[in-house]
Amino acid sequence: MSNTTDTLRLALLNRFLKGEAKIPQMPEAAVRIRKLLDNPMTSTEQLVRVINGNPPLAAYLMQFSSSPLMRGSRPCGSLRDLLDRLGTRQLADLVLGFSLQHLFESTDPLLLQAFRLRWRHARERAAHCAVLAQRAGVSMDDAMLAGLLQDIGSLPLLSELENWPEVPRDSATLEELCESLSGNLGALILTRWQLPPSIIECARLYGQWQREHDGVADMADLVLLASAMQAGHEPEEPLPVQKKLGLEQPLATLREELADELSMWKRLLA
Structure with missing residues (x-):
């Protein structure tokens, strides 16, 4: 991340932590x-x-x-x-x-476009979560909601950027900001909404593909694997979350195995 973007990221995060930026x-x-x-x-x-x-x-x-x-x-x-x-x-x-x-309203077409893209990705992640939940024997509805909410932090960030016209609206800048701030802001929102700690943890760990922890697999492991699959990641070695869940085959193979079920859930969640 460039120094300029890093400074912007810290300034934005500070506004939310001080309560100066709106939490939905x-x-x-x-x-x-x-x-x-x-x-x-x-x-x-x-x-x-x-x-x-x-x-x-x-x-x-x-x-x-x-x-x-x-x-x-x-x-x-x-x-x-x-x-x-x-x-x-x-x-x-x-x-x-x-x-x-x-939850998101904007008069800025580029911010609206960024939201629609991230919302589409959220629905696709939720579909992956539902399918993986069937494999892992956990609650499908909890997994779907956790997948939908994992990137919830992007919403107030994109809304706040309406007040920052100097921030470039190109997709790379917007994505970089969302990717770096989503976890912190998501945990803040879901804590305010009094959702279960397991759902809050999924948002807080957004993008932490190499997460490792003691104990058995949890919901955050499942959502991180779903997110990696949805984002098209192809790691050379199985991710730690794959080992936790007992799904160590290459992600491309796992996508192929789950293709029919994924197609059904994507239609439902669209």
Whole structure:
């Protein structure tokens, strides 16, 4: 990183740490659903009414009605059927994942373009996470959300850059800033949102491909492997996270093995 970019990075990070730059609130739709789910008096009928009041959200949720996320031998025929089978945490995670795309607004076309690219990458990472979760025997919905949120720190950074017209808008500069600051800012946002520590850790470790730690594999290992696969990395030796997860074949081979499942999850998450 050049001295100029390094100085800019530190200045931006300092604004967030001092509370001078805006940290986004959890999306309103996700907050509303979580409040309903936290209330033991909330009925399925109430949830159906609220979700049907947001047709794009209802359509998004119904896409998962016949996915591996659902338990049972038959697909869900209605939103009520779907909600009866989804766990409360699954529903909260899916609503939050859907709502994230509306967190960023900008009048700067280059910043908007950068956001759309990173959001597409986030969806692809979430698809990789879902497939790897099936292999690793961990919760698919937790893994998908962790994948979507791993780069959440880029959103407030791109929003803040609206106030910095002197910062070049070329893709290389924007990517360098996002890559270097996403982990710190992501952990800050998800801590404010009071999400589980395992999800916060996934964001904090953004881009740390060579992560090593004691103990068994955790969610951060899975998300880092998904991120490496999605980004097209081809390391000469298996990554430490691959060894933790018992998936030591070359990443190109792993992508090929998972291609059909990945295609399905990418369609669902689009």
